[in-house]
Amino acid sequence: DGGITQSPKYLFRKEGQNVTLSCEQNLNHDAMYWYRQDPGQGLRLIYYSQIVNDFQKGDIAEGYSVSREKKESFPLTVTSAQKNPTAFYLCASSQAGYYNEQFFGPGTRLTVL
Amino acid sequence: KQEVTQIPAALSVPEGENLVLNCSFTDSAIYNLQWFRQDPGKGLTSLLLIQSSQREQTSGRLNASLDKSSGRSTLYIAASQPGDSATYLCAVFTGANSKLTFGKGITLSVRP
Numbered sequence: 232d233g234g235i236t237q238s239p240k241y242l243f244r245k246e247g248q249n250v251t252l253s254c255e256q257n258l259n260h261d262a263m264y265w266y267r268q269d270p271g272q273g274l275r276l277i278y279y280s281q282i283v284n285d286f287q288k289g290d291i292a293e294g295y296s297v298s299r300e301k302k303e304s305f306p307l308t309v310t311s312a313q314k315n316p317t318a319f320y321l322c323a324s325s326q327a328g329y330y331n332e333q334f335f336g337p338g339t340r341l342t343v344l
Numbered sequence: 345k346q347e348v349t350q351i352p353a354a355l356s357v358p359e360g361e362n363l364v365l366n367c368s369f370t371d372s373a374i375y376n377l378q379w380f381r382q383d384p385g386k387g388l389t390s391l392l393l394i395q396s397s398q399r400e401q402t403s404g405r406l407n408a409s410l411d412k413s414s415g416r417s418t419l420y421i422a423a424s425q426p427g428d429s430a431t432y433l434c435a436v437f438t439g440a441n442s443k444l445t446f447g448k449g450i451t452l453s454v455r456p
Contacts, residue, residue, distance in 0.1 A: 235387075237387075262442065264442075264443070271448065272448065273348070273433075273445075273446035273447055273448045273449070274433075274435075274444070274446040276443040276444075279442050279443065281442060287442070289443060290443070321387055321388065323388075329375040329376075329437065329439050330375055330376060330395055332376075332378065332390055332393045333378065333390070333437075333444060334390060335380075335387045335388040335389070335390070336387050337386060337387040338385075338386065338387045340385070
């Protein structure tokens, strides 16, 4: 059963901690993406990767970091430098190229205590 | 800078109505447009993808049209059902930074 999995579903972070959100896909997609969703705003791109061992900053990359060591995995680390990390985080993937559909995972809700 | 607008933000209709959800975008140089559905607290489900060269796509009771020159897309839902209640988002792909630019969504409530 192909798809995108994200874990955990809920994550609580204390001030000053780094946390890592997991994203795994078994769709054999080359491209993967991280978006952030806040109430009343559209989704905003944090980072994207079009190929293993390469990734690019999106619109709101400050305070976040990623790695792409395997095709199927694209973890996102929310660092203590991110001033307002409480949000819903969505991972997506697609075939490479400009004409391909993006598919999304179920999301991780991060709350800072 | 590409901007995507969806108006109204919320819509409530009785069951059985045919309805149209609107999406507008400012830059017509797009590669494709996607419509998504999002249930509360869940991820996005892709409903329809329209390539820039296409005028419409259909899936079941859903039909999406694209008028690239005027910067508009519509999602038509036939014979609405309470199970259609969700937030519907449209997003355009321009190739810049390989990202989708999203509207804020329309929250649809279908009353039994």
